[in-house]
Amino acid sequence: MLAFQDLVIQRHNKTCPLISGWNVKGKLILVPTPIDEENTLDSATLAMINDGIKAGAKFAIEDLKPGRRRWLRFGLPREQIDEFVLYNEHTREAAIEELLAHLKSGKDVFVMSDAGLPAFCDPGRLLVDRAHQAAVKVSSTPFYNSIALAVALSGYDHDRFVFEGFLPTKDPARSERLKEMAKEKRTMVLMDTPYRLSKCLNELAEVLGPREICLALELGMQTEEVIRGSCAKLRSKFDGQKRPFVLVVSPKI
Structure with a gap:
């Protein structure tokens, strides 16, 4: 179910x-x-x-x-x-x-x-x-602030949260940042370019495991979507898609 x-x-x-x-x-x-x-x-x-x-x-x-x-x-x-x-x-x-x-x-x-x-x-x-x-x-x-809006629409506890910004584009800097994020317990917010949406979800699925995320796609547009779930489940849904997004990672319990 x-x-x-x-x-x-x-x-x-x-x-x-x-x-x-x-x-x-x-x-x-x-x-x-x-x-x-x-x-x-x-x-x-x-x-x-x-x-x-x-x-x-x-x-x-x-x-x-x-x-x-x-x-x-x-x-x-x-x-x-x-x-x-x-x-x-x-x-x-x-x-x-x-x-x-x-x-x-x-x-x-x-x-x-x-x-x-x-x-x-x-x-x-x-x-x-x-x-x-x-x-x-x-x-x-x-x-008109996609960061604050994505956090608000996520519903996650964000009394303290970390803005990761755009992930580094190349390794080893990108891999190191992802490893650091896996250890962070607070809510995190990150962005990347639309064509790296699938790549980002695949990478996060490997380091976050079952930790839930909220994916805010094309905020303010007619095609806006806000969806919560694990990276593993969301990566198959959005495989190959290229859409502007803000990603909010739930706090680690």
């Missing part, structure tokens, strides 16, 4: 190809918000939120007072405020169950923190993790 974390989490309402007879349509959508309250959301984000309202989405916010204030400043419907779900470190256990039930019913959930990127060094991380485990799609409104 396939583990939930090995199922593809794709952008848009597409049937997950690895699920037979079960189509989870709801998406968990992170909504990055400006640090400065005087700034508003971009038009694409506002359009996604308004479409979500019309489709019966739920909106999770971190704190009611600033959440309401920002919502109205963004020019969003006042009547939606009464439907907000409070999600923070004090309410998350009950809120997660409510939000997952809504997602599994086929409706989307939008998550907004007081400021910045939800689930990045934020209580929303646990909700993202639970969504992956439940084979719920995870995505975001437009955000």
